[in-house]
Amino acid sequence: MKKSIIYSFVLFGFLFVSCSGNQTTDNAQLEGNISPIIPKINGTVASVLVEDNQAVSEGDTLAILDDASYKIAVAQAQIALEQAQQNVKLSRNNSNISAASVSTVKANSNAVSANIASVNAGIEAAKTRLELTTKNFARYEKLLQQKSGSQLQYDVAKAEKEGAEAQLKIAESQANSLAKQIDASKQQVATGQAELASSVEGITLTELAVRQAEQNLEAAKLLLSYCVITSPASGIISKKNVQKGQVVSIGQPLMAVADNQKIWVVANFKETQIEKLKIDQTVDIKIDAYPKKSFQGKIASFSQATGSKFSLLPADNATGNFVKVTQRIPVKIVFNEALSADYPLRAGMSVSVKVKNQ
Incomplete structure (x- = not known):
């Protein structure tokens, strides 16, 4: 009897020593990963394509929302x-x-500038002719007074002098007119260049409007795509x-997809x-659930904080009476x-x- 008791104590001690290094917890x-299924838009459920406990694959359609208003929004964005x-x-x-208008005005201005050079040359020629005819007229007028010249010569010299004066006035008038045309052309060029610059800015603004419209269309299409709710x-x-x-709103839980392939253990x-x-x-x-089955695993990682730190109301040991409680990781x-x-x-x-x- 005593020997059996001694053997029992020895066996218990051996088992205690052999198991003392193992850490256990129940x-x-x-x-496992549980993905919530929530709508990204407000809408009315048109159809539900799955049932509870049904197996689904990533990308499978789970539910469809009424998309009439979102299709209209896409059409409006396309028109815009x-x-x-x-x-x-x-x-x-x-x-x-x-x-093209600026180029035309510049060409006309250049042509006018070329013409005014010709007119200026004509003015100089008219001045020279007027000076010559004036001298001839003065000479024939003096000869007529001295009875050395005829009345016809005097009249011809006078006519030539008056013709030269008229020609000079015409040339000067043409020069003034061309100068005014050049000034007007310069003003037209300035106005045309301002309009051209404004039109270039207008192109930039309209191109930005196109980009904005493209983004609005993409946004409308994206919202339309949200009418089809798929499994993540x-x-x-x-x-x-x-x-x-059912009328659902953004963020409302509709169902969940529980991963049945990747499962792990969290031991505290x-x-x-x-x-x-x-x-x-x-x-x-x-x-x-399977008491006769033993599974093998390994430690993968440790939490950086105790479970109590993640609780809704974590303990604050700096207030009230302190009672030490063994924490779990x-x-x-x-x-x-x-x-x-x-x-x-x-x-x-x-x-x-x-x-x-180990």
């Missing part, structure tokens, strides 16, 4: 874009017309809360155990083996883990 559960494009064409045509990931439909004819170890845990340590995983554990269809795992399942001493 404060653990399975976790076409109008803006036509305004660009019109502005460019006006700019070309202004440029592959998984199982959960918490379906939408029906045909006591802070006094963390010192003995390391990355890549082997972990025995027991899931309450969430530890992420991943499976070493691929998930089996024989043992389907679901987020939220209760788990017990044992980290083997």
Whole structure:
């Protein structure tokens, strides 16, 4: 009897020593990615294409919203874009017309400048002729007074003098007229250049209007695309809360897609155990749903804060009476083996883990 008791104590001591390095906890559960399905626009549900617990793939259509008003918005944006494009064409045509007008006015001004040089030469010739005819007239007038010349010679000299005076006046009048034309041409050139500059600015503004219209069209198309609600990931439909004819708003939860392919464990170890845990340590995983099945995994990472720090009302130890409570650190554990269809795992399942001493 005494020997059996001694053997029992020895066996218990051996088991205690051999297991003392393993860290265990049943404060653990399975976790997985759960993608919320929420509308990005306000609208009325036209159809719902999935049911609760249905498997879907990424990109599958889950629901469709009434798109009538959004199609109208796209059509209006398309019309606005076409109008803006036509305004660009019109502005460019006006700019070309202004440029052609400026070129024409400059050409006319150059022609007038060339003519005024010829007229100035004519004025000088008229002055020379007038000077000569004036001298001849004075000579014949003196000869007539001396009875040495005839009346006919006097009349011819007088006519030539008066003709030279008239020709000079005509040439000077032409010069003045051409000078005024040059001034008017310069004013027209200045006005045309101002109009040309304005038309160039108008082209820039209309091109900006086209870009704005293009962005408005893209925005309208984007809103239209939101009428088709698709799955952001592959998984199982959960918490379906939408029906045909329902009016939904931006941000309203309609359903969720729970990832059934990537599952991991979050075990909440006591802070006094963390010192003995390391990355890549082997972990025995027991899931309450499958008590006869043991899974293998390893430590992947540690949370940077305790669970209480993420609570809605975290404890403030600097106020009131302080009671020390052992905190828990969430530890992420991943499976070493691929998930089996024989043992389907679901987020939220209760788990017990044992980290083997290495």
